[in-house]
Structure formats: structure tokens, C-alpha cells
Amino acid sequence: MRIILAPMEGVVDHLMRDMLTRIGGFDLCVTEFIRVVDQCYPNxxxxxxxxxxxxxxxxPSGTPVKVQLLGQSPEWLAENAVKAVELGSHGVDLNFGCPAKTVNKNKGGAVLLKEPETLYTIVKAVRDAVPNSHPVTAKMRLGFEDKTLAIENASALASGGADELAIHARTKVEGYKPPAHWHWIQTIKQHVSVPIVANGEVWGKEDADACLLASGCQDLMIGRGALAMPNLAQVIKHxxxxxxxxxxxxxxVSYSGYELYGDKGKYYPNRIKQWFGYLKRQYTQAESVFQHIRTLHDPDAIVRILQNV
Incomplete structure (x- = not known):
């Protein structure tokens, strides 16, 4: 089994990837997306x-990282994909799952699940441009408003040359509301030949086992679950x-020691409070601590409270 750390916009940045991969259990990380419009970005x-x-x-602990790109232009996505692998990315991932309204309004992310032909064109352009030694993968949801195009979308991505698909088992409209429809991944697997990674609503070992059974997959992608239980990958694997x-x-506390969150300080309070939103799902102690820090903006004051937990 492989476990991949999911890309979570504004949450799983390089600092969080460092912390979670130090704990172990992850085989690969995917970055937050780089929004591609009409240019090839500088290094x-x-x-x-x-x-x-x-x-x-x-x-720093040795876990490979893959750059994720989001956009609608096959040509520009292809150019940026080549740049990513030239700089050292372990392949490139294409985002067709982001449910954010702003992204979708600008024809990026999950809204492209309305257009299987566009999915095919994008993936083919990227696959043709990137050397075969570097995998091109894609992340999708089961659809935008409904699941009627789920199989067609997955088939389009596979036919375009995607080496692997990660499927979040909900539509854009369903967002993150339980349940995740893992059995739909099993249905899709019957129509495409590329490997599929199951994603969505895995919070513990029992969820992971149920997801693998229902989806028929061997590999998992986890995101929110790893924030709620930092060693979730090790819990699942071992x-x-x-x-x-x-x-x-x-x-x-150690999160505050990073340069971005320690010396500059301004990001640390919001990120910690955001993290507590997930921790409260698994740890009863998190709620009471959160009540003490929720109105604080001084990083040092927050750290002092955490040091006395």
C-alpha cells in the first residue's frame, strides 16, 4: 500500500509536509496547486x-514531492509541467477536483469535469510534453453537479495518457459532506486500466480498510485525516x-519554530487555529485549548499556552 499526502490549498504547505512526513508513513506528497493561466512561470x-x-x-525526511498544476490551457499547462520536472518535481499532477467557487468561476478545477474532451486535451498535451520517465497524474472528483460523467471523465484522463488517477469520492456540489461514495471508484476501475488512488473521508484505520474494500484500490490519498491525527499514515499502515x-x-509548538511562522509571526496564529479545526475531531482536549487561543493574535502567547498543555 502507498499512502499519498493530499494537496490542500492554504493548508498543506511545505512546512506541513515537512512535519507530517517526519512522522512517517507517506510515500509521496502533492503540492498545493500552481494556477496556470497564460504564461510559463519563472523558477x-x-x-x-x-x-x-x-x-x-x-x-527533509526524504519523501518525494510532486508539483500540482491547475488550469484550462493545454499549451501553458504543458510548458509549466516541463519546467516542474526540469526543476526536480517527481512527475506532475493535474488538478480537476478543486471545488473552490473562485477557481471554478475561472474555469479551473472541478468545473472542467463538465467537459471530458477538455480533460483529454489537457492531459494529452502534458503527457506529450513531459518525458516518459516522469509520471503525469490527475486528481478528479466524481463530477460537478452529479456523477453522470464520472466514467467518461476518468476514461478521458486515462486515454489522454494519465499514468494514475486519484479520485475524491464526491462531486463538487457534495463538497466535503459525508459520506464519500467509495463504491463509485470501484465502478470507475472497471472501465479504466490505469491505477487509481482512493481519496475522501478517511479519518482512521477502520475508514481506510472500508475505503480500500469498497473502492477496490490498493493505495490511499489522505489530507484532512492526517491533520486531525498527525500519525494517521502510520496508524493505517502499521x-x-x-x-x-x-x-x-x-x-x-514546534510549528512556531519555522522561520515563516516564528520570526515573521503573522501566519502562525491563523494556521494553528485552522489546524485545531481538524484536531477537534480526534482529540477531546483540542476544544478546550482552542477556546483559550481563539481570540489571540500574538504567536508567543499562543505558544505559551500550548507549552503548558
């Missing part, structure tokens, strides 16, 4: 989104016990 854009490119394309709350609190 600095890729380095800003994926600093791991300066380290051979791996996190049966480890969920990380103790004290160790989670220590992680929250």
Missing part, C-alpha cells in the same frame, strides 16, 4: 510553492496507536 514561482525542489524534490495529545501539542 521562483515553483520554488516558492515547492521549496523541496532545492533538495532534490524531496522533503497499526500504530493514535498519537498522544501531548505529542500533538509538542508538534504545534
Amino acid at each position: 521562483k514561482v515553483f520554488y516558492r510553492m515547492c521549496p523541496e525542489l532545492r533538495n532534490g524534490g524531496v522533503t 497499526g500504530d496507536a493514535p498519537m498522544a495529545w501531548k505529542h500533538v501539542a509538542d508538534m504545534l
